[in-house]
Amino acid sequence: MTDKKHTYAPSLLIGQEKGFAPSVHKPVSMLLIYPNTYYVGMSNLGFQAIYYHANQHPSIFCDRGFVYKSRPVSGILSGISLRSFDIAAFSASFELDYFNIVSALRESGLNPDRTQRKDTDPLILIGGIAPTINPLPLAGIADAIVIGDGEMVLNDLLNACIQGKTRSGRDVLDSLSVLSGVFVPETHNRTNPVMRLQALDLDLFPAQTHVFTAETEFSGRFLIEVGRGCGRKCRFCAADYIYPRPRWRSAESIISAISWNRQFTDKVGMLGVAVMNHPDIDDIIRQVQSWNMDISISSLRVEAIKESVLDMITASGQRSVTLAPETGSDRLRKTINKRFTNDRLLSLVQTLQDVGVQELKLYFMAGLPGETDADIEAIISLCKDISARNIRLKVNVNPFIPKPHTPFEREPMMPQKELKRVFSYLQSEFRAIPRSSFSHASIREAYTEALICRADENMGNEILLNASVRVPKELAGLAPDAPLPWKIVHIPLS
Ligand code: SF4
Structure with missing residues (x-):
């Protein structure tokens, strides 16, 4: 049952679950899939919330599915294969999990290319924060993509799918395409932006654990x-x-x-x-x-x-606390709009020690716009100051990724070679800092994530469906007049 080691035993996993259990005797079946393992997915509140709310629909039985390498996906409760459900919905929080969506469809006997699927195949829906930021890389895969808080449109979406169950696939897509916040790649003209949905009253859409399990990161x-x-x-x-x-x-x-x-x-x-x-x-x-x-x-x-x-x-x-200084210098922190100084951080460290904290996990970034070698030195110097106060440090440094919709969306990424140089320098410096450990995120994965974030539809197909894109060594900035694929998402100011 140790899901962490990829030994996936659904009956054992279900056997130790507590909490919400859905009614299975309903006319329409939906499989909600987390595009990663049970261990990862069951701590995701968006996944748990949609699972619970979909099962409140009088006509929908919603099962859960998880993705394991080289295995077809099936419902954890029903054992039914993905391809036999009426609706399959993926909840995607991270761009790198898109590869798991493609493999889940392939391994389950479905063509990941939506234009090659049959009307009798399940409808493939995708939602989550990653496709909300930029849905276009998934436009060649999904029949419909929900932009924003999915709970806002869930009932209407399910009603449209239920009506369409007895009609041709094209009719369902027409019904879905008139819903606010739903992007239907087959029918959308690519010029009218799709409204990002936002739940204003969270009491109406509570996101919380509905199914308890010991086999997840936040176990029990x-x-x-x-x-x-x-x-x-x-x-x-x-x-x-x-x-x-x-x-x-x-x-x-x-x-x-x-x-x-x-x-x-x-x-x-x-x-x-x-x-x-x-x-x-x-x-x-x-x-x-x-x-x-x-x-x-x-x-x-x-x-x-x-x-x-x-x-x-x-x-x-509690003995360990996580903080995100992002950078070691006050100057650079100000330019990214984080509003505290190193002095404030050091005084907080003292306060935390006074209440018994013995370990800090600190998150930084490398390659931020305007960063110089002096800012990297400042990370080391700040961590030395903290370590001198006799507290353990776990330091993690991630490559900066220029994310869509942010003021940095057109910025370049630090070249891979530079990132390697910075990480190897930090690694050697941290060896000399007592009570500290240093780790960094994968440079290759950060570049892949950045490529997907910036992709338009064609690039998305090349990366995900054709696997024909090599991860570049550098990611240049975008010209001020370069079109931004993610402008297909309309974000109201409030
Ligand atoms: S804007 Fe983002 S990074 Fe900054 S404090 Fe808020 S959640 Fe954290």
């Missing part, structure tokens, strides 16, 4: 999304430019959901890109603490850490 923990969006406008951050308006689930709804799920677990994880900014975070933490539950929070803000969070760290005995 009740995960709950407390908000979406951030509003800080860090200039590299696509998530914040896609959803410029922060939205919160109400404290009553959060507390009530946590209370109800105490029957399954005494561990809670509060998720969101800006958990600490929730207007009622103090009240929520205090209430949950009064139940003696173990709380974890996905992101701590260097700028403003609240008393209640420090109390929570003390009470829970």
Whole structure:
């Protein structure tokens, strides 16, 4: 059953699950697929939310599927093959998982090229944050792509699919193409932008753990999304430019959901890109603490850490905290619009040590626009200062990727050769910093992700369907007048 080692045993995995179980006796079948393993997918709240909400539809039985190398995909509950479902929907958070979508379709006997599939094949839908940023690389694969918060259109989408079940495939696509936020590659004219959907009232679309499992990253923990969006406008951050308006689930709804799920677990994880900014975070933490539950929070803000969070760290005995300084120099941090200084960070380190924290995980980027060797030196110098305070450091440095919709969308990437030089220099310098470890993301994978982010439809087909694109050694900037494929997505200002 150790899914981490790719030994996928559905009956054993289901046997240890707790929580929501859908009714299977419904006329229309849907397979919701996470394009990665069970271990990864079951900690994804978007996946859990769509699974739960789709099963609330009176006519839909929604099963779950996961992707393993060289294996056909089938429903974990029903055992039915992907190709026998009426609808197959992929929830894609990461561009690199697109390769798993292609292999899942191929291994399951379906042509990943949508123009080659038959009307009797299942409808292939794709949604998630990655296709919301730029849906065009998937236009040769998906029958329809949901742009933005899928919950907003889920019922209408399913109704259109149900009606179309007895009609020709083309009729279904016509029905889907009139829905707001749904991009249907076969019928869309490529000139009218598709509106990005945004759920404003998160109480109506609660995203939380519905199925508990021990076989996932946040094993046995009740995960709950407390908000979406951030509003800080860090200039590299696509998530914040896609959803410029922060939205919160109400404290009553959060507390009530946590209370109800105490029957399954005494561990809670509060998720969101800006958990600490929730207007009622103090009240929520205090209430949950009064139940003696173990709380974890996905992101701590260097700028403003609240008393209640420090109390929570003390009470829970948490020893490790994750922070994202992004760069080692105040100058460069200011240019990317992160609003804190190294002095502020060092004072936070002291505060965290005072409440018992012994280890920091720090995330940086290399290759940011305007970066010089002095900024790389500044990462080392900052980490030396922190390490001198007798705290363990786990440092991770990722290549900067110019993401669509951000002010940096036209910027070049640091050449691969330069990234290798920087990483190897950092590696050797960190060997000399006591109590520290250093790691970096794969340069090749970062370049592949960047290529997909920037791809238009033809490039998407070449990368994903034809596998004919070699990962380049450099990614140049885009000219000011170069067309941007992702402008097919319309993002309202609020
Ligand atoms: S604080 Fe985090 S989530 Fe908010 S804009 Fe900056 S990087 Fe994005």
